[in-house]
Amino acid sequence: VNWRHVGLLTVFTSILGTALGCFLASLVSSEVQLLSFGLVVVAVSAYMFQQSASGATKANKPDAVAPLGVVAALLAVGVGAMTGFMGAGGGFLLVPLLVHLGNDMHTAAPTSLAVIGMSSCSGLCWYAYWNDYTAADIDVPLVLGLSFIGSVGILLSGYVADLLSNVQRQRLFAGLLLLIGSGVIGGTATGFLRAT
Numbered sequence: 001v002n003w004r005h006v007g008l009l010t011v012f013t014s015i016l017g018t019a020l021g022c023f024l025a026s027l028v029s030s031e032v033q034l035l036s037f038g039l040v041v042v043a044v045s046a047y048m049f050q051q052s053a054s055g056a057t058k059a060n061k062p063d064a065v066a067p068l069g070v071v072a073a074l075l076a077v078g079v080g081a082m083t084g085f086m087g088a089g090g091g092f093l094l095v096p097l098l099v100h101l102g103n104d105m106h107t108a109a110p111t112s113l114a115v116i117g118m119s120s121c122s123g124l125c126w127y128a129y130w131n132d133y134t135a136a137d138i139d140v141p142l143v144l145g146l147s148f149i150g151s152v153g154i155l156l157s158g159y160v161a162d163l164l165s166n167v168q169r170q171r172l173f174a175g176l177l178l179l180i181g182s183g184v185i186g187g188t189a190t191g192f193l194r195a196t
Helices: 002-024 030-054 070-086 091-100 105-131 140-159 166-195
Strands: none
Touching: 002 070, 002 091, 002 105, 030 070, 030 091, 030 166, 070 091, 070 105, 091 105, 091 166, 105 140, 105 166
C-alpha cells in the first residue's frame, strides 16, 4: 500500500470530490446516474487496455512513483465527484489513476481499497446530507451480505493475482470493466426504451 497516496487521495476524493458528486446527484435522475456510470466504466476500460498494450507500468520502485501534483489532484477530485455522483466505490477509477502515477497493479489495488474505505464513509455522510437520507433508508441485510461476499472476493482475488503478471492483471481488470460498463449501458438503455 502506498500510504502517501492514500492520505492525499483521501483528501481530494473523499472530502472535496465526493461532496461535489453527491450534490450533483441530487439534481439528476437515477437513469442519468446509471448511464454516466456505464460510459465512464467503458472509457476507463479503454484506458487500461491502452496502458497494458503500451507496457506503460513498470515495477513499483520508490523513485518511479510520481508525487501527487496539481493535475493528479484535480483528477482525484474528479474521481471523488464521480464516486459521489454515481454511488460507485471509485476503485475502478482510482486504480488507473494510481497506475498513471507510477504504481504497478500490486500496489495500486490495495492503495485504492484503502482510499475507497474512507471515501465510502465520507460519501455516505454527504449523500445523506444532500439527499435527505436517514439510517432507515439503509438496507442493512443487503449491506452486510455484500460486505461479506466482497471480503471473500478480495481474499480469493489475492491468490489469483499472485498467479498473473502485471499486464495480465491490467487486461483482466479492463475486460471486467468493459463487461460491467456495457451491461449497465445496455440495461439502462433498454429500461429507458421500455418506459417511452
